[in-house]
Each structure stands twice: as C-alpha cells, then as structure tokens.
Amino acid sequence: MRVAVLGGGFQGCCIALSLAMRGIGVTIFDRGDRLMSRTAIANEGKIHLGYMYAADPSLATAKTMARGALAFGPFIARVLERPQSAFVTSQPALYAVHRDSQHDADKAIAYLMKTHELIGGQAHGSREDYFGQDLLRPLEVWDKDRIAAEFDPDVATAVIQTPEIAIDPISLMTEMRARIVDDPRIELRLGHEVESVKDAGDGFAVEGRNPHGAFREHFGQVVNALWEGRLAVDAKRGLLPERPWLHRLKYGINIKGPGGDRNPPSCTVISGPFGETVNYPDGTIYLTWYPHCVTALSSAVTPPHWNTHPEGEAGRDIVRATVSSMAKFILKLRHLSEADVATAQVKGGPIFAWGRTDIDDPASELHRRYEIGIHSQGGYHSVDPGKLTMAPFFADACAERVLATARECATS
Ligand SMILES: Cc1cc2nc3c(=O)[nH]c(=O)nc-3n(C[C@H](O)[C@H](O)[C@H](O)COP(=O)(O)OP(=O)(O)OC[C@H]3O[C@@H](n4cnc5c(N)ncnc54)[C@H](O)[C@@H]3O)c2cc1C
Missing domain, CATH: 3.50.50.60 (FAD/NAD(P)-binding domain)
Structure with a gap:
C-alpha cells in the first residue's frame, strides 16, 4: 500500500x-x-504547554497542548536521530498579565498554577520530556522589583516564570x-x-x-x-x-537584537489581543503583537492566497507599529536601534481555527483549541x-x- x-x-x-x-x-x-x-516556517516555534489558554477554564485546551508538547521533543529526537539538547531553543517564557487582560492577575495566576500541575501529572519527570526543562519545579511568581526591572509595572500586573520554550523553526x-x-x-x-x-x-x-x-x-x-x-x-x-471557522493572516517579526542581557526576555502577554517576544540564543528576537500583526480574516472555504512576506513600506509599517507598542512596557525593546528595526524581517501565514470572531472576543470559540x-x-x-x-x-x-x-x- x-x-x-x-x-x-x-x-x-x-x-x-x-x-x-x-x-x-x-x-x-x-x-x-x-x-x-x-x-x-512563519511561526515563532513556541511548543505550547497550555499556559496561554486561560479563556478555556475547562483545561481541555491545556491538556491537549501539554500532550502535544510532551510528544514533540521525543518525536523530533527520534526522527532526526539527535538528542533534544542538540536543538536550538529559546529562553523559557515569562507570562506577563497585561492590565487590560480579559482575566485579572489572581485569576491568571490561578490558571497558570492549575495548568502547571496538570503538565506535571502528564510528564514522566525526566529532562527528556521537554527539551531539558524541569517541569516539576514550581512556577515562580515575580516580585514587584523584578517586574519593574523588565516591564512597566503599571502595565504588567503580574509576571510568572514558566519552563515553556520555543524551537527555532528555520533550523x-x-x-x-x-x-x-x-x-x-x-x-x-x-x-x-x-x-x-x-x-x-x-x-x-x-x-x-x-x-x-x-x-x-x-x-x-x-x-x-x-x-x-x-x-x-x-x-x-x-x-x-x-x-463556523476563521482563517487569520498573522505576521511575526525577526530582529537581530543587541544580544545577552540587553535583549528582552522571552515573554507571552496574556490574556487577549496582545502578543509575545521570543529570545533566541543567537540574539534573534521574534515579536508579534495585536492588532498590527493580524492583518486579514477570512471565513471562506479557501482563504485568499495571502502574501506571507510583506516587503517595503508595508513590512516596515508592521515592524514600527509592533516595536513601538511593545516597547511601551517591555523595557529592553527600547534598546533596539533604528538600524536594528530597519533590518527586521516580517513573515506570516494563515491560522485556521473554529469560531466566528477573533481573539479580542473572550467568548470566541477560537480560545478552545482542543477540537x-x-x-x-x-x-x-x-x-x-x-x-x-x-x-x-x-x-x-x-x-x-x-x-x-x-x-x-x-x-x-
Ligand atoms: C505567525 C504565526 C505564528 C505561529 N506561532 C505558533 C507557535 O508559536 N506555536 C504553535 O504551536 N503554532 C504556531 N502557529 C501555528 C502553526 O504554525 C500552524 O498550526 C502549523 O504550522 C500548520 O501546519 P503546517 O505546518 O502543516 O502548515 P503549512 O506549513 O501551511 O503546510 C500546509 C502545506 O500545504 C500546502 N498546500 C495548501 N493547499 C494546497 C493544495 N491545494 N495543493 C497542494 N499543496 C497545498 C502549502 O503549500 C503548505 O506547504 C503560528 C502560526 C503563525 C501564522
């Protein structure tokens, strides 16, 4: 056959x-x-453990993502015959609760804690579960001073360190x-x-x-x-x-940052129409932010063949708007120079999900990613x-x- x-x-x-x-x-x-x-090749390579899905309090989405994430490393290690430690992965992500979040800080922290417990229950407790991360270690909730060193504390109402990593999709x-x-x-x-x-x-x-x-x-x-x-x-x-279903055209931006401690941390901003930064070891930073990086929606059976690599002024507009929105509260993004921003690359792709409305609608089916x-x-x-x-x-x-x-x- x-x-x-x-x-x-x-x-x-x-x-x-x-x-x-x-x-x-x-x-x-x-x-x-x-x-x-x-x-x-258009995505930020985040291997989701489920922390992002507070809008699905049933934890069904978190359970599904954790199952997928725990299968990811072992699968690619098996097919590519290399240990998980040999793949290029990002700094583990902080989860920052935005002051305009659809869930307040206490609710978001409670969701992250429950999800973390669930992941611990599904993991085998080995470093081979998930790219060398210790999934059984408790999540760390940052204090005010630590938050103020990286974020505008008026915007980031809580920050939690998680073990969630991204894998460099290009390599x-x-x-x-x-x-x-x-x-x-x-x-x-x-x-x-x-x-x-x-x-x-x-x-x-x-x-x-x-x-x-x-x-x-x-x-x-x-x-x-x-x-x-x-x-x-x-x-x-x-x-x-x-x-109903929805195809969304979403872009992300790769920028070569100053590197080391001058780069912003990997950070996912929750819950709602926000975005994330991913900090890779070679100094590359991946950025994506609503609404600048989601430029088209389609509920057609076949969405338009969208341009996934906007060039010239269209691309530069996305980069400028994204960096300026995010730099308002992720302090180290202010270290990016005009030259860094000018060499940024924008690429994107369609995302298919159930639902009629976008992520800004807390009731959208889009938040339930287990079906x-x-x-x-x-x-x-x-x-x-x-x-x-x-x-x-x-x-x-x-x-x-x-x-x-x-x-x-x-x-x-
Ligand atoms: C900006 C962005 C960021 C994302 N970030 C993440 C993330 O961090 N973590 C995560 O888990 N997910 C993320 N996603 C979602 C993830 O990228 C997708 O779910 C996943 O890549 C889709 O599967 P695929 O790779 O097979 O799709 P594709 O790479 O699009 O593969 C489909 C293939 O089918 C081909 N094709 C389509 N129609 C036809 C046809 N009629 N005939 C012949 N060939 C055809 C296309 O050429 C394409 O090669 C992100 C998506 C985007 C756009």
Whole structure:
C-alpha cells in the first residue's frame, strides 16, 4: 500500500516520516517548490504547554497542548536521530498579565498554577520530556522589583516564570527537509496543486494540476494535511464542517537584537489581543503583537492566497507599529536601534481555527483549541493540527490509524 500525504508543511512531513518509520511508502504532494515553505516556517516555534489558554477554564485546551508538547521533543529526537539538547531553543517564557487582560492577575495566576500541575501529572519527570526543562519545579511568581526591572509595572500586573520554550523553526525545518529527501520510502510531488480526492477502485485518486497539466495518481489511503487548503478538498468529499471557522493572516517579526542581557526576555502577554517576544540564543528576537500583526480574516472555504512576506513600506509599517507598542512596557525593546528595526524581517501565514470572531472576543470559540485532530472517512484522513505544537502527536496517531485501516481492509 502507498499513502498520499497532501501538504508538505510541518504536519504533512511529520506524518510522512511517521509512516515511513513504520515501513509504509509515502508520496507527499505540495504546490510549493520546496517542503515547508508556508506556515511551517512563519511561526515563532513556541511548543505550547497550555499556559496561554486561560479563556478555556475547562483545561481541555491545556491538556491537549501539554500532550502535544510532551510528544514533540521525543518525536523530533527520534526522527532526526539527535538528542533534544542538540536543538536550538529559546529562553523559557515569562507570562506577563497585561492590565487590560480579559482575566485579572489572581485569576491568571490561578490558571497558570492549575495548568502547571496538570503538565506535571502528564510528564514522566525526566529532562527528556521537554527539551531539558524541569517541569516539576514550581512556577515562580515575580516580585514587584523584578517586574519593574523588565516591564512597566503599571502595565504588567503580574509576571510568572514558566519552563515553556520555543524551537527555532528555520533550523528545525531545514533538518526535516534534508531527512525527508534522504528517506527512500518517501517520494515528493512538488509544484503539484491538489484539487480533489476521489474514490477509485479499492483506494483513492488524487487529482490536480502541475506545471505540465492535469495529474491523477492512485493510492491505497490519503492523508489531507493541507492546512489552509484542507477544507476545500474535504468539501469535495462532502466533509465540510457545519460549524463556523476563521482563517487569520498573522505576521511575526525577526530582529537581530543587541544580544545577552540587553535583549528582552522571552515573554507571552496574556490574556487577549496582545502578543509575545521570543529570545533566541543567537540574539534573534521574534515579536508579534495585536492588532498590527493580524492583518486579514477570512471565513471562506479557501482563504485568499495571502502574501506571507510583506516587503517595503508595508513590512516596515508592521515592524514600527509592533516595536513601538511593545516597547511601551517591555523595557529592553527600547534598546533596539533604528538600524536594528530597519533590518527586521516580517513573515506570516494563515491560522485556521473554529469560531466566528477573533481573539479580542473572550467568548470566541477560537480560545478552545482542543477540537482538533484527525477525522477519517474510511482510508481518507483529514488532519487539523491546530498548532505546530500538536503536529508530532497527531503524526504518530495518524500513522497508527492508517495501519489500523489497512489491517481492517485486509481482513474484510
Ligand atoms: C505567525 C504565526 C505564528 C505561529 N506561532 C505558533 C507557535 O508559536 N506555536 C504553535 O504551536 N503554532 C504556531 N502557529 C501555528 C502553526 O504554525 C500552524 O498550526 C502549523 O504550522 C500548520 O501546519 P503546517 O505546518 O502543516 O502548515 P503549512 O506549513 O501551511 O503546510 C500546509 C502545506 O500545504 C500546502 N498546500 C495548501 N493547499 C494546497 C493544495 N491545494 N495543493 C497542494 N499543496 C497545498 C502549502 O503549500 C503548505 O506547504 C503560528 C502560526 C503563525 C501564522
């Protein structure tokens, strides 16, 4: 049996590797001219442990993220055959409660503490759980003096140190690409726009267009991991969800900071339309901030093919507005010079989530990120990772489902 994986983003690549490691031949289809050229490389690489989801007090989102985060390091260490300590990760994140937060400081701290307890319950207690971090160590709540050394204390009403890290997506995706190209069980169909998947005999026909014209290839099973292209292909199989969804175009900014202690700390600002800084060891700072970095919304089945790399004045406007908003209360961002800001790079991608309204609506379904994962119709599997964090977890789950489906077909 050969399996088609639609979408060569991080989710599709993880699924392909997971299948190949189980001895299954895979063909990856992507319309780009190389793997992982869209959302997979546009994100800040945060491996979410669940601390960000205070708007879901049921803790279902936190539980889902923690499960994904704890599977992430072991998965990439296994497929890339390197210890977790060999990957480039950021300084662990502070969580800062903004004075305009949708939850006051006491509520936010209580949520973080409960989430931390939950993570401790899911972890094995080893440094191999999550990039060398000690997940059993209690969270540290900063005192006023420490807050005032890094933030405007009138804006940051509480600051909590967490063990949550980000992984440098560019170096991770570069390694993943090389690993896939070297795998004899994986074939690539780049420059292939997938349009539909049809039942064909005892399997499926993947149809679409490539630079030479129309193509049609036959497979035993198909996995749809197309992210913003996923719903369009599902819809043609009668699988369009009945609930509302939203695609948001979100940008992030990479700036080379002064480095060392002069760089701002990694910090996630909660809860609501705020953003974060990520501080990498080579001095690179990643910034993203609402509303400047979220520039378009679409509830269409197929969102517009948004420009993910705004250049010239459009890019510079996003950088200036973001740095100036964030520097109002993250003090070390004031160390960035005009030259630093001028060399900043802006890149982004679409984010798919359930709900009709954006993050500024505390009641939006967008805050509940646990209704994600794999939906199967026989040997056709559609995967919504929800977050980068979840891709390795769903990759192994999807590979197991493909194997189970193949066993069922063999015995029926
Ligand atoms: C700015 C930003 C920051 C983010 N930060 C984080 C974070 O810190 N932590 C986190 O966990 N998540 C984060 N996310 C979300 C995360 O990046 C995504 O959930 C995840 O990358 C999506 O999966 P993917 O990598 O497979 O998507 P993609 O990389 O977009 O892969 C989908 C692939 O399918 C291809 N494709 C689409 N349609 C078709 C078609 N019809 N035919 C052929 N090919 C097609 C595309 O070319 C693409 O390569 C962020 C997202 C953004 C935009």
